[in-house]
Amino acid sequence: xxxxxxxxxxxxxxxxxxxxxxxxxxxxHNSMYWYRQDPGMxxxxxxxxxxxxxxxxxxxxxGYNVSRLNKREFSLRLESAAPxxxxxxxxxxxxxxxxxxxxxxxFGDGTRLSIL
Amino acid sequence: KQEVTQIPAALSVPEGENLVLNCSFTDSAxxxxxxxxxxxxxxxxSLLLIQSSQREQTSGRLNASxxxxxxxxxxxxxxxxxxxxxxxxxAVRSGWNYGQNFVFGPGTRLSVLP
Numbered sequence: 411x412x413x414x415x416x417x418x419x420x421x422x423x424x425x426x427x428x429x430x431x432x433x434x435x436x437x438x439h440n441s442m443y444w445y446r447q448d449p450g451m452x453x454x455x456x457x458x459x460x461x462x463x464x465x466x467x468x469x470x471x472x473g474y475n476v477s478r479l480n481k482r483e484f485s486l487r488l489e490s491a492a493p494x495x496x497x498x499x500x501x502x503x504x505x506x507x508x509x510x511x512x513x514x515x516x517f518g519d520g521t522r523l524s525i526l
Numbered sequence: 527k528q529e530v531t532q533i534p535a536a537l538s539v540p541e542g543e544n545l546v547l548n549c550s551f552t553d554s555a556x557x558x559x560x561x562x563x564x565x566x567x568x569x570x571x572s573l574l575l576i577q578s579s580q581r582e583q584t585s586g587r588l589n590a591s592x593x594x595x596x597x598x599x600x601x602x603x604x605x606x607x608x609x610x611x612x613x614x615x616x617a618v619r620s621g622w623n624y625g626q627n628f629v630f631g632p633g634t635r636l637s638v639l640p
Contacts, residue, residue, distance in 0.1 A: 414569070443628070452530070452615065452630040453570075500569055514560055515617075515628070517569035 412436050416501050416518035423491045423525050431486040431521050433501030441504045442484035443468075443515070444476060446497040453500065459484055491525045498522050528553045528620050530631035538637040539606055547601040547634045549616035554594045557619045561590050561601050564613045564633070573614075574601070606638045 417432045435442065440461045445453040455468030459478040473495060475487045484503075488495060502515045529552045539545050549559070558577045562570040574583045574590040576599065582591040589602040599616060615633040 445630075450632055452632040453617075454630075455628060502570075514572035514575045515570075516572065517562075519567075519569045 414501055414503055414516050414518035416499075416521050418521060419519065420522045421524070423488075423523070425492060425525060427491050428487065428489050429491065430488075431499055431501075431523075432483070433485065433518060434483045435501075435503040435516070436482065437503060437505070437516065438481070439503035439505045439516070440481070442478065443502040443504075444474075444484070444486045445500045445502065446470065446495075447500060447520070448497050456486065456499075493525045496523060496525045528556075528618060528629045530616060530618050530629050532614075532616060532631040532634050534634060535632070536635040536637075538639060540639050541606060541608060543606050543638075544602070544604050545606055545636075547603070547614050547636070549599040549601070549631055551597045551599075551618045551629070553620060554597050555620060556594060559590075559592055559599050560617045560619070561588075561599075562615045562617065564615060566612075570615065603636075606636075608638050608640045610638050611636055 414435045443458045444456040447453045454470050456470055456474050457468055457476040459465045462481045465476050477485045499521045501518045504515045505513045531550045533548045556578055560575045561573045563573050564570050574585055576583045576590055576592045587604040592599045613633040613635045617628055617630045619628050
């Protein structure tokens with residue numbers, strides 16, 4: 411029961427470095443999401459993909475790019491990492507039904523990213 | 527803009543107690559509300575999802591209620607156990623759009639003492 415798999419689990423970067431966070435789901439879900447979680451602020455949506463081939467900005471997209479490689483995979487890229495991007499990043503997926511979703515979101519275990 | 531708050535921020539109870547966690551949201555025009563559990567260093571696990579047309583959902587010792595008009599949801603945990611210790615988050619989805627309309631609360635950190 412893999413569900414949503416994120417890699418890597420931990421990463422330390424220096425300011426200005428780039429990296430890509432990987433996410434894959436094996437539930438044949440159409441929608442995928444990237445969130446960041448910071449202490450006291452809850453989860454905030456960075457980008458989402460309602461279906462293969464489409465991506466849209468969420469609440470905090472600045473400094474990030476995404477790629478929906480296929481139905482299974484949704485990656486998040488930091489082009490030039492900044493200390494403010496130190497956070498825990500979560501990928502999620504869900505299956506929309508009839509134009510809206512009454513299905514729960516399924517989450518990966520997260521990537522803990524530190525920018526020095 | 528939808529805002530979600532959760533009270534209390536932290537809660538410590540002895541094993542066996544029944545307890546209630548609260549979630550409040552500012553815009554009552556929601557599509558659904560979801561309760562999650564998050565263990566330290568882990569992702570979120572969905573516990574219950576209540577659609578806007580529903581008043582409550584139950585799963586085992588958990589019962590979630592929804593009062594859209596007052597902008598409130600509660601998660602009731604019966605006969606708490608140490609294994610229930612975790613952070614509990616609620617998330618509100620507004621309207622028919624995807625993604626951009628999921629708003630999470632900051633969570634309630636629950637400790638159940640043996």
